[in-house]
Amino acid sequence: MNEAERADLLLQIYYYMRLTRAMEDRTRTLFLQGRIVGGVYTAQGHEATTVGAAMTLRDGDCIVPQHRDLGMHLVRGVSPRAVMCQWLARGNAPTLGRDGQLHIGDMHHGVVPMISMLGESLPVACGVALVMKMRRRSTVVLASCGDGATSTGAFHEALNFAAVQRLPVVFLIENNGYAYSTPNAKQFAIEQLAQRAGAYGMPGESVDGNDVLAVMEAVGRAVAHARGGRGPTLVECRTFRVRGHSEADKADYVPPALREEWLARDPIKRFEDYLTAQGLLSAERRREIEARVRAVVDDAVAFAEASPPPDPATVADYVFAPDGPIAIVGEPGAADPRYVNALDTRTGRPFCTMSQVEEAVTQL
Amino acid sequence: MTAVTYLEAISQAIREEMRRDESVFLLGEDVATYGGAFKVSAGFLEEFGPERVIDTPMSETAIIGSAVGAALMGMRPIAEMQYIDFITCGFDQIVNMACKMYWRSGIPLPLVIRGPAGGGTHGGPFHSASPEAWFFHTPGIKVVMPATTYDAKGLLKAAIRDNNPVLYLEHKLLYRLPELREELPSEDYIVPLGKAIIRRHGRHMTMLTYGAMVHQCLKAAEQLASEDGLAVEVVDLRSLTPLDRQTIKESVMRTNKVLIVHEDTLTGGVGAELAALLAEELFDYLDGPIMRVAAPDAPYPYAPPLEMAYLPGVERIVAVARQLAAY
Ligand SMILES: Cc1ncc(C[n+]2csc(CCOP(=O)(O)OP(=O)(O)O)c2C)c(N)n1
Ligand SMILES: [Mg+2]
Numbered sequence: 001m002n003e004a005e006r007a008d009l010l011l012q013i014y015y016y017m018r019l020t021r022a023m024e025d026r027t028r029t030l031f032l033q034g035r036i037v038g039g040v041y042t043a044q045g046h047e048a049t050t051v052g053a054a055m056t057l058r059d060g061d062c063i064v065p066q067h068r069d070l071g072m073h074l075v076r077g078v079s080p081r082a083v084m085c086q087w088l089a090r091g092n093a094p095t096l097g098r099d100g101q102l103h104i105g106d107m108h109h110g111v112v113p114m115i116s117m118l119g120e121s122l123p124v125a126c127g128v129a130l131v132m133k134m135r136r137r138s139t140v141v142l143a144s145c146g147d148g149a150t151s152t153g154a155f156h157e158a159l160n161f162a163a164v165q166r167l168p169v170v171f172l173i174e175n176n177g178y179a180y181s182t183p184n185a186k187q188f189a190i191e192q193l194a195q196r197a198g199a200y201g202m203p204g205e206s207v208d209g210n211d212v213l214a215v216m217e218a219v220g221r222a223v224a225h226a227r228g229g230r231g232p233t234l235v236e237c238r239t240f241r242v243r244g245h246s247e248a249d250k251a252d253y254v255p256p257a258l259r260e261e262w263l264a265r266d267p268i269k270r271f272e273d274y275l276t277a278q279g280l281l282s283a284e285r286r287r288e289i290e291a292r293v294r295a296v297v298d299d300a301v302a303f304a305e306a307s308p309p310p311d312p313a314t315v316a317d318y319v320f321a322p323d324g325p326i327a328i329v330g331e332p333g334a335a336d337p338r339y340v341n342a343l344d345t346r347t348g349r350p351f352c353t354m355s356q357v358e359e360a361v362t363q364l
Numbered sequence: 365m366t367a368v369t370y371l372e373a374i375s376q377a378i379r380e381e382m383r384r385d386e387s388v389f390l391l392g393e394d395v396a397t398y399g400g401a402f403k404v405s406a407g408f409l410e411e412f413g414p415e416r417v418i419d420t421p422m423s424e425t426a427i428i429g430s431a432v433g434a435a436l437m438g439m440r441p442i443a444e445m446q447y448i449d450f451i452t453c454g455f456d457q458i459v460n461m462a463c464k465m466y467w468r469s470g471i472p473l474p475l476v477i478r479g480p481a482g483g484g485t486h487g488g489p490f491h492s493a494s495p496e497a498w499f500f501h502t503p504g505i506k507v508v509m510p511a512t513t514y515d516a517k518g519l520l521k522a523a524i525r526d527n528n529p530v531l532y533l534e535h536k537l538l539y540r541l542p543e544l545r546e547e548l549p550s551e552d553y554i555v556p557l558g559k560a561i562i563r564r565h566g567r568h569m570t571m572l573t574y575g576a577m578v579h580q581c582l583k584a585a586e587q588l589a590s591e592d593g594l595a596v597e598v599v600d601l602r603s604l605t606p607l608d609r610q611t612i613k614e615s616v617m618r619t620n621k622v623l624i625v626h627e628d629t630l631t632g633g634v635g636a637e638l639a640a641l642l643a644e645e646l647f648d649y650l651d652g653p654i655m656r657v658a659a660p661d662a663p664y665p666y667a668p669p670l671e672m673a674y675l676p677g678v679e680r681i682v683a684v685a686r687q688l689a690a691y
Contacts, residue, residue, distance in 0.1 A: 099468040106471075107436050113469045115460050123426045124461060127433020127441070134389075134415050134439075154456075157426040164421055319503050321472035321527040328387055328438040340527055341438055344470035351470060 007280050013055055013212055014275060015289050017047040017268050020071040022293045023080060026301060027087055031247050036087050038100045040247040043068035045210065046174055048267035049237040051075055052215030053142060053172050056223045060330055062110035062132075064125040064143035066118060067102060068174060072144070077109060080296050082353045084304035094353045096318075096346065097310035106351040107329045107341070119145055119152030122171065126158050129167035133229075137330065140226040142219070144172040148179025150193055159234065163200040166231035170222040173234065174209065176241035177262075181253045197234035209237030210267040213274075239267075318346045367545035370538045373513045374478075375404050377520035378442060380552070382412055385440065388524055391418040392427055392444030401446050402480060402539060424454035428477060432462050435475040440524055445479030448533060449493040462529040463504030472527040478520070480536035481509070482576055482627055483675055488666035494575075494628035494659075499531050500604045500637070506557055507604040509533040511578035513546035515602055518555030526557060535576040558606035562615065566595030569621040569688060572612060572638055574601040577625045577676060584681035594689055604634055609641065616642055620651040621688055625681055630658040652691030657684050 001009070024042040031040040043050065050071030054063060057076065065072045073083065085093035086104055094104040095113075105113030112128060114121050125143035132139045149155055150173055162169045173193050177184055190196070197204025203225065207218040215237055222233035240262035244251040251259075275281035326341050327334035335342050344351050368376065382388045389412075390405055396419040399406030408417040420427050424445065431441035445451045451458070458477065465473045483492035499507050506528055510516040516534065523530035538544055563578060564585050571581045578600045585596035599615050601608065616622050622642055624635035639654040657676045665674050 094470075095468045096470075099464075103468065105469050107438075112433070112436060113465070113471070115464070117456055117460050120425075120429065120456055120461055123429020123457065124433040124436070126426060127430035127435070128437055129433070130430055131434050131437040131439055154425050154429065157421075157423040158429065160421055161423055161426040161430065165418075318470070319467050320506075321466045323527060326387070326438045326440070326472060326474055326527060330437070334438070339438075341472050345472070346470045 010275060010280055011285070011289070013051060014271055014281065015293065016051045016071060016075050017212065017271060018289060018293045019074055019080070019296060020047050020051060021268060022297050023070060023074070023083065023300070026297050028247055030087065030301070037089060040087070041067045041101065041245070042243060042247065043070065045240050045242045045262060045267060046176065047071050048212035048271065049172070049174050049209040049215050049239055052212040053144070053219045053237070055216055056220040057140070057142060060110065060137065060139040062112065062128050062139070062141045064112040064114075064121045064128070064141060065102065066114055066121065066144050066146065066149070068146070069144055070102060072142070073102060073104075073111065076111060078104070078111060078353050080300035081303040084300040085307050088304045088307070089309070090304055090307035091310035092307050092352065094351070096314070104353050106353045108335065108351060109353070111353065119149040119154040121145070122154055122158030123161065125169055126162050126165070126167055129162065129169045130165065131328070132168055133165070135328070135330070138227045139330070140168040140170060140223050142170045142172060142223070144174055146179060147173060147175040147177070147184060147187055147193060148182065150196065151187055159196070159200045159202070159232070162232040163202045166229070168226035168229070169232040170219060170226055171232060171234045172219065173236040174239060175236050176239050178241050178245070178254065180245045192236060194234055194236040200234070202232045202234055204234040204236070206236040206238060209239035210265045210270060212267060212271050321345065367547045368513060369540050370510075370513045370516045370534070370544050371402060371404060371540055373517035373546075373548060374520055374534055375406070376548070377517045377524070378405065379408065379411070381521055381524045382408075382416060387438065388440045388442065389416040389418065389434075390442045390444060391420050391431065393420055393422055393446045395419060395444050400444065402536065404444070424450050425457055428454035428457040429461065431475050431477070432457055432465070432473060435473040436471055440474045440476075442476045442478060442524065445477065447487075447491050447493070448479040448481040448495055449490050451477065451479065451495055458499070458505065458529065459502050463502050465504075466528065467504055473529050474527045475529045476520075476523045476532055477529070478532035478534060480539070481533040482535040482537055483664055483671065484537040484576065486666065486668065486671065487664075489663045492664040494626070496531075496533060496604055497628055497633050500634050504529065506530040506606065507533070508557060508602060509535065509575040509604065510602065511535075511538070511575055511600050513544050514548060515555050517548055518553055519557070519602060522554040522557050525554065530557070533575065537576050555602065558603045558608055560599050560601045560603070560608035560611040562597060562611070563600045564596065564598040566597040567619055568594045568596060569623060569685060570597045570599060570615045570619045571623050571625055571681075571685070572599050572601065573625040574604065575627060577627050580676065580678050580681060581625050583678045584685060587678065587682055588685055592686065592689065594685070596685065612638070612641070613646060616646055617649050620649055621691070622650070622654045623657065623681070623685055623688055624654065625657045625676060627659060627676060629661050630656060631661050633658055652688050655684055655688050657681050
């Protein structure tokens with residue numbers, strides 16, 4: 001990578017971090033305005049972790065994200081429009097309004113849809129990785145979970161199975177200090193969650209989750225390890241949940257000084273300072289990026305608001321998939337519409353979670 | 365051609381599907397080197413290799429969860445539960461992860477979960493489960509239970525080819541039962557999911573049943589014919605989801621009396637739903653109460669006298685059928 005390419009990459013990372021924050025800020029506003037009917041989870045402070053980790057991936061890789069991973073979705077090309085349709089429960093949302101939040105996925109673009117039961121996605125990540133291994137691919141799976149989810153049985157079963165099978169998975173723990181109101185001290189009795197790796201026979205690393213370049217380095221190493229057929233790694237990113245568990249939670253159980261301390265380490269501000277010091281982020285450049293972020297968010301909200309609600313008559317439709325051939329995702333020709341999993345057979349249209357962010361703006 | 369057992373039919377179905385379709389693979393505890401606790405997959409490792417016959421850790425959530433992940437990728441995994449009782453350890457992967465996947469995301473999940481179910485083998489409270497009602501109640505999964513060797517093979521092949529999660533319950537009492545040995549067609553066949561079959565025709569009453577209880581009902585029907593002159597129709601549901609409402613209703617419209625028999629416990633069992641369906645839709649056709657024979661509402665017991673008292677058998681079926689016939 002030459003100097004100019006590196007500068008572009010760094011600005012792209014910055015852009016995604018800003019976009020993630022701006023999307024969530026707008027989501028919060030929509031929630032406060034009563035336009036989002038269900039619970040809203042945001043992840044201020046996680047942007048270095050989610051964006052940094054996802055930036056290490058390539059085509060053919062897969063993410064298995066959780067509820068605070070908007071940054072991963074955006075980096076992997078999930079359309080902000082789709083995200084907003086999902087929040088606003090529109091009939092053209094990826095789940096057709098049947099589910100909310102970031103419970104979206106598209107296997108052809110390597111996004112496994114999460115469920116609310118945290119930790120349960122990790123065994124599923126193993127299955128995706130198992131297929132990559134069977135098909136002799138050099139692709140990898142990036143699967144995340146919170147500090148709370150590390151206490152589930154599913155976490156243990158997944159890490160053990162992945163290690164035994166030497167699966168190409170990177171397990172990413174976003175340790176933000178709390179699981180709802182439960183602090184780390186009531187969640188586990190070890191110093192750092194990365195220590196768990198040793199018990200499974202895989203490498204483990206704990207990294208400053210508010211330093212995007214440090215996250216990229218650590219996750220990048222783990223990804224390279226997995227690509228090389230050397231099996232899974234556990235990477236703990238230490239960050240903090242500076243807001244409530246959900247937007248309905250005041251989080252008055254968090255000591256104010258602790259929150260202040262972490263707010264001062266805001267990952268976006270930190271990266272901004274770094275870029276400025278490197279001479280990469282001029283005031284003008286920054287204004288440009290802000291304008292672009294704003295346009296994308298505005299477009300996503302406008303698109304979602306103009307989208308139709310789901311048709312109540314469809315409520316019990318599509319419980320079962322139709323008959324027909326199924327493609328192995330990632331093989332040549334897998335997008336051929338004769339395959340039941342090539343298009344979303346509920347609508348006959350492509351899985352609608354993906355698009356280039358730029359595309360969304362130009363289509364406006 | 366040689367007559368094969370119910371267990372061999374299951375084995376044949378998996379083997380033939382694995383030969384036919386490279387996306388089919390088997391994973392579970394002790395399925396590879398050992399060939400499975402009941403030897404369903406004996407010889408598979410040699411034929412298909414360790415990547416398609418996977419010995420897993422003792423880890424039902426990992427087994428079912430990995431099967432879900434592989435199915436998301438377009439593979440057709442078969443996840444074996446060593447005994448179906450252990451399916452509870454992977455329950456969330458089924459009811460929350462798998463069952464809701466297509467409905468909410470549009471991504472099909474061609475996945476089979478199978479394992480030995482049912483009692484009569486002195487397995488006690490943790491090796492005798494009939495777990496069908498939990499899954500029968502859950503939208504998004506198909507549930508089948510073969511009673512014959514022919515069906516064991518045909519239903520499993522259909523389950524493997526289906527694009528949805530299918531719970532395939534094999535009754536372990538039937539695995540090596542000599543009377544169930546059958547010569548199977550040499551050509552490929554399936555038994556479609558969602559189609560019941562009438563095992564014995566009769567005009568005085570319909571017995572609705574499935575799994576090993578089909579054979580108890582057939583024996584009871586024989587006895588009722590010779591001792592009471594009753595012509596009992598025995599309907600083997602084969603699939604619980606999808607349920608063959610048409611065959612059920614047509615039979616009851618002919619016989620006007622229904623006795624539902626299942627090995628699972630009574631309350632909230634499959635029979636309760638069948639009774640509700642018939643009461644709602646065929647009220648005018650019924651010449652007697654809809655009656656049920658099922659296990660009592662208690663966990664499955666171990667000691668032989670307790671097990672005998674617990675399991676529905678010919679004697680109880682005959683007694684209740686006589687009460688019903690008297691209406
Ligand atoms: C298995 C499970 N149990 C309970 C919940 C309810 N719940 C939602 S989020 C949450 C805390 C999650 O904490 P953590 O894993 O640390 O993730 P974070 O929200 O901090 O990112 C809980 C208890 C859940 N979603 N899943
Ligand atoms: Mg947490």
